[in-house]
Amino acid sequence: MTKGEQLKKDLKLSNFGSVRIAKLFITPRPVYYIWYDSRKPNFPITTYRIKSKPFVSVLFDGRRGFKTLPKMLPIRDLEDWDGDITNSLFITVDLSGKQFIKQGVFESVGNSNTIEEGVIISLKEFTTIPDLKKNSLSDRNKHFYQIRKKDGTTGSIFQTAEWSDDTDSVLVTFHVRPTYDKKVDTYTPTLKRKTDNKYTIKLEFLNASDFLGSKENFIEQKKGIQQKRVRKMLKEGLVRIWENDPSFFFQGSFETFAKVDGTIYPYTGPKGKGIWNRRHDPAGGDKDFLHLTKHLVELLIALNFNAPDITIALRNQIGE
Secondary structure, three states: OOHHHHHHHHOOOOOOOOOEEEEEOOOOOOEEEEEEOOOOOOOOOOHHHHHOOOOOOOOOOHHHOOOOOOOEOOOEEHHHOOOOOOOOEEEEEEHHHHHHOOHHHOOOOOOOOOEOOOOOOOOOOOOOHHHHHHHOOOHHHHHHHHHHHHHOOOOEEEEEEEEEOOOOEEEEEEEEOOOOOOOEEEEOOOOOEEEEOOEEEEEEEOOOHHHHOOHHHHHHOOHHHHHHHHHHHHHHOOEEEEEOOHHHHHOOHHHHHHHOOOEOOOOOOOOOOOHHHHHHOOOOOOOOOOOOOHHHHHHHHOHHHHHHHHHHHHHHHHHO
């Protein structure tokens, strides 16, 4: 039974032939809309039915005002959902109520084109840097990070930032100092072992032009505006991660983030038992707890300080 099937059962919606779900861009804590129609339980819940006015349910973020509705990830069948039930909030919407809404009474609310289909084609979940810092810092690795900080063995160094036209993503690469200054084992995405004196971490920010503008527009801006846009991308952009540190592979991070399409490269196995995930879970017991390695903890805490270097790298790339 998938998590989506379990959630459908928990919500007493097992008799419904069509139940859809989508995640909202509104808060670091995962928030989802779940739609069904109790009047026509087997009638397909289409995107058109969901986003056409009048709206049955509207969730606003008071910080952003009331003219724009929150964006969502592409809508999909609840059975295919594979997110985190215990740490999420769910808003159920019965679309049968639409027939009773008198549309003419209301002023126009927001922008009806708020559901961006296909923007993130295969992303089962999404996350931002604040999401990761809020929800995926295990007490265990925060402790080890503090030890590294106290011992003076921390150190992440920016290397490159590349803006891809094909994927509209920005790939940022860092080198991270090992805890002990000696040769260490590293691993390729296909688990081939190599020896190096550093670890490599990559962050891929999706839909870069949503934050940076077009390349032509970006390069025309003053450095201050460019850096402001980069900081916005680092804060609000959807991000995928990868690193070649053994703990990323063998303590469950790679496999678990890959399950929600949160990694740059696919996880090729072997399948873990979730032992390390349970050790990292603050609540205990979640074999699918998404946790960061101590090196990722260190990098993400200081990531914003790298905005100037990332800005310069993008300027240089576009100006070539």
